[in-house]
Amino acid sequence: DQQVKQNSPSLSVQEGRISILNCDYTNSMFDYFLWYKKYPAEGPTFLISISSIKDKNEDGRFTVFLNKSAKHLSLHIVPSQPGDSAVYFCAASAPGNTPLVFGKGTRLSVIA
Amino acid sequence: EAGVAQSPRYKIIEKRQSVAFWCNPISGHATLYWYQQILGQGPKLLIQFQNNGVVDDSQLPKDRFSAERLKGVDSTLKIQPAKLEDSAVYLCASSLDLTDTQYFGPGTRLTVL
Numbered sequence: 001d002q003q004v005k006q007n008s009p010s011l012s013v014q015e016g017r018i019s020i021l022n023c024d025y026t027n028s029m030f031d032y033f034l035w036y037k038k039y040p041a042e043g044p045t046f047l048i049s050i051s052s053i054k055d056k057n058e059d060g061r062f063t064v065f066l067n068k069s070a071k072h073l074s075l076h077i078v079p080s081q082p083g084d085s086a087v088y089f090c091a092a093s094a095p096g097n098t099p100l101v102f103g104k105g106t107r108l109s110v111i112a
Numbered sequence: 113e114a115g116v117a118q119s120p121r122y123k124i125i126e127k128r129q130s131v132a133f134w135c136n137p138i139s140g141h142a143t144l145y146w147y148q149q150i151l152g153q154g155p156k157l158l159i160q161f162q163n164n165g166v167v168d169d170s171q172l173p174k175d176r177f178s179a180e181r182l183k184g185v186d187s188t189l190k191i192q193p194a195k196l197e198d199s200a201v202y203l204c205a206s207s208l209d210l211t212d213t214q215y216f217g218p219g220t221r222l223t224v225l
Contacts, residue, residue: 004154036216043116043203043216044155089154097167097210102154 003027004092006103015112019077023090023103026071030092034100035064035075038087047088048075080110114138116217118204124223130192133220137185137206143167145214146179146189147203155203161187162210194224 005024013019023033031052036044050057050064050073057064063076077084090103117136125131137144143162147155158177160168164184172179176195181187191198201221205214 034213041218043205043218046213046215049213091154097160099157099160099168099171100155100214102156104152104154 001026002103003030004090004101004103006088006090006106008106009104010107010109012109012111013080015082015110016079019075019080019084019108019110021075021077021088021090021106021108023073023075024071025073025092027092027094027101028071029094030101031095032093033064033066033073034091034093035062036089036091036102037084038089038105044089077108080108082110082112084108085110116204116206116215118202118217118220120220121218122221122223124225125194126225127196128193130190131194131222132188132190133202133204133222135187135189135204135217137187137204138215140208141206141215142184142209143207143212143214144181144187145205145207146187147205147216149201149203149219151200158189167210191222194222196224198222199224 034049035047037047038044048062066073087105087107089105091100146158149155158172159179161181179189201219203219205216207214
C-alpha cells in the first residue's frame with residue numbers, strides 16, 4: 001500500500017514557465033512533508049518542507065502548497081530553469097520519530 | 113562542510129555472495145540512516161541509528177542484512193548472502209538529531225547477477 005503517491009512519472013516544461021509537481025498521501029497521521037531533488041549518480045538533496053499547520057511555504061523560486069482536506073501537496077517552481085531538470089521526490093512523516101515515507105518520484109525536464 | 117561519504121560507489125556481485133557498504137556521516141550528526149532505493153521507487157528506510165544505538169530496524173530483512181555503528185560515527189551495512197532482488201542503490205543519510213533534516217550521500221549502486 002503506497003502511502004505517498006506521485007502519479008506523474010515525468011513532466012516536461014519550457015524554460016521560464018511554471019513547473020507544478022503533485023503528490024497525494026493517504027495517511028492522515030502525516031504532519032510534515034518534504035521535497036527532495038535528485039540528480040543522476042547523486043543522493044537526494046533536501047529542497048523545501050512544510051508542516052501541517054501551514055498551507056504554503058516559499059523559498060525563492062520554490063513554493064510548496066498543502067491541502068490537508070484533499071491530502072494533496074504540490075511543488076511550484078517559477079521560473080523553471082534547465083538546472084532544475086532532476087527527479088523530485090515527495091516525502092512525508094508522522095509525529096514522533098517515524099520514518100520518512102517517499103513517493104516514487106517525478107522526473108522533471110526543463111527544455112531551453 | 114563535507115557531506116555524507118559512501119563507498120564503494122558501485123558493486124557487482126553474484127547471488128549468494130556477501131557485500132559490505134560503508135558510510136561516514138556529516139561530522140556531528142547523531143542520527144544515521146540506511147535506505148534501499150530500487151529502480152523506479154523512492155528510498156525505503158532499512159535502519160536508523162541514534163549515536164551507536166538502533167532506533168528503528170523494523171524494515172531490515174534481518175535474515176540477510178546487518179548493520180552496525182559501533183563508535184557512533186561511521187557505519188557499515190552488510191548483505192549475506194545476496195539475492196537478485198537486492199539489486200538497488202543503497203543510500204546513507206545523516207541528520208543532527210532524530211527529527212532534523214536528513215542529508216544523503218551519493219549512494220552505492222549494487223548489482224546482483
